[in-house]
Amino acid sequence: MTVLLQSLISGILIGGVYALIGIGLTIIFGVMRVINFAHGDILMVGMYMTYVLFTSFGIDPFVSIVITIPLMFLFGAFLQKLFINRMQGALPQNQILLTIGLGLIMSNTMMLIYTSDYKILSTSYSSESFNLGGISISSPLAISFLITAAITILLYWFLLKTDTGQAIRATAQDREAAQLMGINVRWMSILAFGIGSALAGTAGALISPTYYIFPQIGGIFTLKAFVITVLGGMGSIIGATLGGVIIGIAESVSAVYISSGWKDVVVFVLFLLVLLFKPAGLMGKSRM
Amino acid sequence: MKLTFALIRTSAGTSPVATALGVAILVGLFLFPNFVQSPYALHIMILFFLSTIQGEAWNIIGGYTGQYSVGHAAYFGAGAYTTMVLMQYKQIPPWYGMLAGIGIALVVSLIIGSICFRLRGPYFVLASIAVAEIMRLSAMNLKDLTNGAEGILITEIPVFKIGETVVTDFLSKVPFYYIGLVIALLTILVTWMVQNSKLGYYFQAIREDQDAAHSLGISLSIYKNIALAISAVFTSLSGSFYAIYIGFIDPPTVLALDISVQIVLICIIGGIGTIWGPVIGALVLVPLSEALRSNLIAQMIFKTGLTSEESGLGIFLKEHLAHAHALIYGILVVVVILFMPDGVLGWIKKLTAKKGRG
Numbered sequence: 001m002t003v004l005l006q007s008l009i010s011g012i013l014i015g016g017v018y019a020l021i022g023i024g025l026t027i028i029f030g031v032m033r034v035i036n037f038a039h040g041d042i043l044m045v046g047m048y049m050t051y052v053l054f055t056s057f058g059i060d061p062f063v064s065i066v067i068t069i070p071l072m073f074l075f076g077a078f079l080q081k082l083f084i085n086r087m088q089g090a091l092p093q094n095q096i097l098l099t100i101g102l103g104l105i106m107s108n109t110m111m112l113i114y115t116s117d118y119k120i121l122s123t124s125y126s127s128e129s130f131n132l133g134g135i136s137i138s139s140p141l142a143i144s145f146l147i148t149a150a151i152t153i154l155l156y157w158f159l160l161k162t163d164t165g166q167a168i169r170a171t172a173q174d175r176e177a178a179q180l181m182g183i184n185v186r187w188m189s190i191l192a193f194g195i196g197s198a199l200a201g202t203a204g205a206l207i208s209p210t211y212y213i214f215p216q217i218g219g220i221f222t223l224k225a226f227v228i229t230v231l232g233g234m235g236s237i238i239g240a241t242l243g244g245v246i247i248g249i250a251e252s253v254s255a256v257y258i259s260s261g262w263k264d265v266v267v268f269v270l271f272l273l274v275l276l277f278k279p280a281g282l283m284g285k286s287r288m
Numbered sequence: 289m290k291l292t293f294a295l296i297r298t299s300a301g302t303s304p305v306a307t308a309l310g311v312a313i314l315v316g317l318f319l320f321p322n323f324v325q326s327p328y329a330l331h332i333m334i335l336f337f338l339s340t341i342q343g344e345a346w347n348i349i350g351g352y353t354g355q356y357s358v359g360h361a362a363y364f365g366a367g368a369y370t371t372m373v374l375m376q377y378k379q380i381p382p383w384y385g386m387l388a389g390i391g392i393a394l395v396v397s398l399i400i401g402s403i404c405f406r407l408r409g410p411y412f413v414l415a416s417i418a419v420a421e422i423m424r425l426s427a428m429n430l431k432d433l434t435n436g437a438e439g440i441l442i443t444e445i446p447v448f449k450i451g452e453t454v455v456t457d458f459l460s461k462v463p464f465y466y467i468g469l470v471i472a473l474l475t476i477l478v479t480w481m482v483q484n485s486k487l488g489y490y491f492q493a494i495r496e497d498q499d500a501a502h503s504l505g506i507s508l509s510i511y512k513n514i515a516l517a518i519s520a521v522f523t524s525l526s527g528s529f530y531a532i533y534i535g536f537i538d539p540p541t542v543l544a545l546d547i548s549v550q551i552v553l554i555c556i557i558g559g560i561g562t563i564w565g566p567v568i569g570a571l572v573l574v575p576l577s578e579a580l581r582s583n584l585i586a587q588m589i590f591k592t593g594l595t596s597e598e599s600g601l602g603i604f605l606k607e608h609l610a611h612a613h614a615l616i617y618g619i620l621v622v623v624v625i626l627f628m629p630d631g632v633l634g635w636i637k638k639l640t641a642k643k644g645r646g
Contacts, residue, residue, distance in 0.1 A: 035410045086626055092409050093356045097556055098625045100358075100549055104618030112615065219545050223421060226414050261429040268418045268425075275407055275415050 006135050007256040008249060013141040015248020016148035017203050021221060022228030022240035023155065024199030030172035030235035031192035034084060034095045038103035040222030042197045046072055046204030047213045048110055051121050054208075061121060061208050062143055068205045069198045076197025077190045084193060085186070103218060110215040119213040126209045144206035151202060152241060155195075159237070168192055172235060200225075227271040233281025242282060317469055321462045330461040334533060336574045337468030338526055343554035343566025344475040345522035348482060350552065351560035353515040354495030355405070358413050359420030360551045362400065363520040365427065365543035366393040367527030372440045372537055373433060381446045386528040393524030394517055396423075401513040408498070417545065424543035439538025464533050471529060475522045479563050482518065491515050495561070523551070546614070553617055557624050559631025568633050573617070580613035 021043060028036045036042075046068055053064040083102060087095045128139040159165035170178040171188040179185050203221075211217070228247050232239025247267055254266040274281065321330060342364070349355050370392045371385035380388075404415040427434045434440070445458040456463040482488045490511045493501040502508050531537050541547075558569025579585050586605045628635035 035413075083622065083626070090629075093413070094625050094629065096356070096358075096410065096413055097552070097621055101618045101621035101625065104549070104614055105622065106618075108615035108618060112609070223417065223545075227418075230411075230414065259429075262425070265422055265425045265429075268422045271418050272403060272415060275411060275418075276403065279407065279411060 002134055003256060004253070007252045009135055009137060010141065011249035011252035012245055013137070013145045013248070014252065015245035016145040016152075017206055017244075018224060018228055018248050019152065019241045019244025020148050020199050020203040020206075021225045022232065022244045023152070023237055024196035024203070025225040026229045026232070026235055026237060026240040027168075027172075027192050027199075028196035029229065030237075031168060032080075032084065032088070032189050033092075034087070034099070035092070035226075036193075036196065037096055037099040037222055038079075038106060038218075039196070039200055039225045040218030040220065041103035041106040042072070042076065042218075043200040043204040043221050044110065044213075044215065044218040045075065045106055046201030047208045047211070047217070048114065049201065050205040050208045051119055051213050054121050054123075061123065061205055062147060065147070065202050065205045068201050072201030073194040073198040075201070077194035079197070080190045080193035085189065088189070103222070107215045107218055114215070116215055121208045121213060123209050138210070140209045144210075147206060148203075151199070155199075156237070164191070224267070227267055230271060230279075230281055231274050233283040236281065236283035239281055239283030321465050327461050330465050332574065332578055334461065334464050334468045335578065336570050337465075337472040338530055338533075339554050339570035339574050340472045340567050341468075341475050341522055341526040341529070342551045343558065343569050344472075344479050344563075345519045345526065346551050346555050347479060347519075347560060347562075347566050348491075348522075349512075349515045349519040351555055351562070351565065352482065352488060352491040352495060353512060355512060355515070356413050356552070357404075357416040357516070357519075358545075358548050358552060359400070359416030359418075360519070360523050361543050361545065361547035362396055362416075362420040362423045363393045363523035364527035364530070364547055364551070365420075365423060365539075366396050366520075367524030367529075368531035368537045368542040369427060369434060369440075369527075370524075371528040372442065372531045375445075375532075376440050376442060379446075381448070382528065382532045383448070386525060389524045389528045390521050393520040393527075397516045397520035398513065401509075401516045405509055405512045405516075417548070420543065420545065420548055424539050424545075427539045427543055434539075437538060439536060439541075441536045442532075445532060445535075458532075464529075468529060468533075471522075471525055476563060476567070478518065478522070483563060487511070487514065492561075550617065553621050555631075557620055557631060559633030562631075562633055565631055565633045569631070572632060573620070576616050576620075577613040580616055581610055583610050585609055 021039070025036055025039050028034060028039075049068050049071060050061045050064050053059045053067060054061055059067070079102065083098060084095075087098055123140070125139045129136045130139060130142075131137075157165075159169055167178070167183045168188050168191060170181065170183055171185050171192075175185055178188075200221075224247065228243040229240050230243075231246060232241070232243030247270075250267055250270060251263045255263040258266065320333065324330065342360075345363075346357070346360055349357055367386070367389035370389035371382050374380040374385040374388055375382050400416065400419050404412055404419065407415050428437055430436070447457045448463075458464070482491070490501070490506050493504070493506055494508060494511060498508060527542060530542070554569040554573060555566050556569070557572055558567065559565030586602075586609045589605060590602060624631060630638070
């Protein structure tokens with residue numbers, strides 16, 4: 001029983017970070033109808049940014065998100081303005097290929113600068129854990145979960161209560177109608193891509209104390225981000241939050257009860273099943 | 289018979305200069321190893337054939353039928369693994385292994401087709417990736433069968449004999465050159481046959497408008513699966529060929545997402561849905577990435593005197609540029625998608641058409 005509870009809790013903790021990655025992808029998809037295949041690579045850029053801030057300036061990874069978030073927002077906005085924007089309305093396949101290309105450029109540029117060696121960001125608390133009623137919880141995961149929860153709540157507030165947030169949601173619901181209502185949809189697209197990138201970058205920063213950092217890590221997270229968003233329903237933020245937690249739990253439970261080598265297979269099989277039997281996802285109807 | 293007629297018909301349609309040029313190139317390709325002994329040059333040519341086979345194979349499903357599979361590593365890996373496992377553990381010569389690989393790839397393609405073709409657009413892309421990833425992870429985990437992450441290394445290829453006469457012992461690169469050339473020509477021929485047949489028209493109808501094609505009585509599931517099967521057969525052949533030629537495979541080199549992406553890029557860069565697009569794509573990509581890999585680009589930069597070999601930047605370039613050969617893929621695909629959506633071939637055609645009018 002403790003084993004199950006243990007794996008459930010660690011699944012929920014990592015699921016929080018997954019949710020952040022998924023929400024980023026789903027906002028971009030919702031507003032721009034572009035599936036961002038560079039999402040994991042953007043996360044990787046966030047990881048390296050955190051690594052540099054830690055090794056060169058001694059800034060704690062959880063503190064450094066104050067710097068990472070705005071920088072990654074600008075990075076995403078720049079990508080949107082310079083590349084993705086030109087593809088608005090183009091064939092979905094070509095949009096996918098463009099983002100794949102951008103991802104390749106990011107990962108290989110990082111490889112040029114930092115080589116493909118695995119980097120480890122070890123803080124004093126990297127392998128620390130505390131005990132909660134017989135269940136041991138990893139400290140960095142717990143801290144990152146709290147930060148994720150705070151960011152998610154802030155994001156919900158932003159999207160639901162502020163004018164800009166409502167404009168983003170309106171654009172996601174119906175681009176043309178939003179434009180007719182006087183919403184600057186181009187600006188909303190830039191904003192959405194910026195927010196999506198900032199979320200991916202933050203997720204990268206939050207996992208950097210517990211994961212190896214290397215240029216090719218993006219691919220795994222791009223795939224996970226898809227699984228999460230499709231599971232929740234493309235474009236649904238609540239769905240992505242839920243999807244992230246479900247995937248986190250599925251991974252940690254199958255790692256314990258099957259084997260850690262097969263846990264990703266379980267996730268992908270789950271993904272195919274959702275695609276086949278409920279392609280709209282759990283929250284498919286209500287978009288954002 | 290029908291084919292010969294068709295061949296004569298098209299060759300009558302093209303200008304005699306083009307026909308002569310085509311024949312000259314073909315003869316040149318077959319005589320190439322007689323004049324060039326450099327193993328490196330042969331190696332580049334073999335890689336070029338390999339890329340051509342992969343590109344043409346993907347072209348059938350992606351270019352003609354419009355189903356962007358980003359999971360072709362599944363078939364490439366199926367061919368490579370079947371051949372290697374049979375050769376290493378059952379001592380079955382690779383030419384039978386190739387056939388077995390085709391069989392396995394066909395089965396895989398039918399399974400993938402029956403799952404993924406119910407989905408459209410981006411969902412199909414995602415599903416194809418997921419299936420290939422499941423295969424990669426399985427190859428990693430089924431250690432008894434595939435040797436897991438360590439991969440399979442072959443020590444020697446059995447001598448190829450017909451009756452008692454030894455045809456080749458695979459000690460030089462020349463036999464690989466001819467095998468690659470023949471398979472590449474075969475894929476081009478098959479693509480050409482598909483393009484000029486009823487099958488090809490069905491494929492293109494599905495690409496242009498699935499619903500319209502369906503309402504005209506074209507069974508989507510049957511023809512998409514046929515296209516995928518043809519594509520899988522040749523991708524699997526390229527995988528077997530790669531495995532025997534390199535002599536070593538592991539999940540990251542034959543089943544990873546990178547492989548799927550590279551296969552798509554060959555086609556996209558050359559021009560999709562055309563016979564010569566993948567050839568052009570391979571012609572652009574192979575020399576470029578090889579030049580980076582073997583540090584030719586760094587050497588060129590030193591020669592132009594922009595920076596010296598001893599300077600900080602020079603040392604940096606020399607050490608790192610070779611590792612970033614995939615960077616060129618990224619830059620090329622972004623440039624092609626943004627500025628030449630019809631690929632290099634389409635771009636050249638547009639340029640010449642403009643000149644003709646001017």
